[in-house]
Amino acid sequence: MMMKEVTARLTQTELAQVGSGEVAYIRKIRSEDVPRCFPEAPDIDPSVDLWALFGADGTPILLTDNRSSTFYKAAEDELKTVSLH
Known part of the structure; x- marks a missing residue:
């Protein structure tokens, strides 16, 4: 059985709402x-290392100088964190 590749086309607005x-x-x-x-x-x-937590749509949620705090806030808000490359 051959599988067909399906391509979904999303607008920029629709893509911003994913997740x-x-x-x-x-x-x-x-x-x-x-x-x-x-x-x-x-x-x-400027010498302080800063970390920010953003919603999937880019909405800023938290700014901190402690990276671990961003993970705690995400867990508190029941958000799954993803890596961006």
Whole structure:
């Protein structure tokens, strides 16, 4: 039996909603990117390593200097974390 390959076409908006409320991603963030993603955050020393948790659609959830905190917050919110390459 031959399997057919099926290609789904999603709009950018539809793709942004995949995993919404269920999936989050964690990434290292530079201090100069903080105001764009977390406008309410104070000025942060550029030498501090920062980690951010984002919803599947890119919504910022948490900013911290402790990577483990992002995993704890994701678990608290019942979000599955994924790696981005």
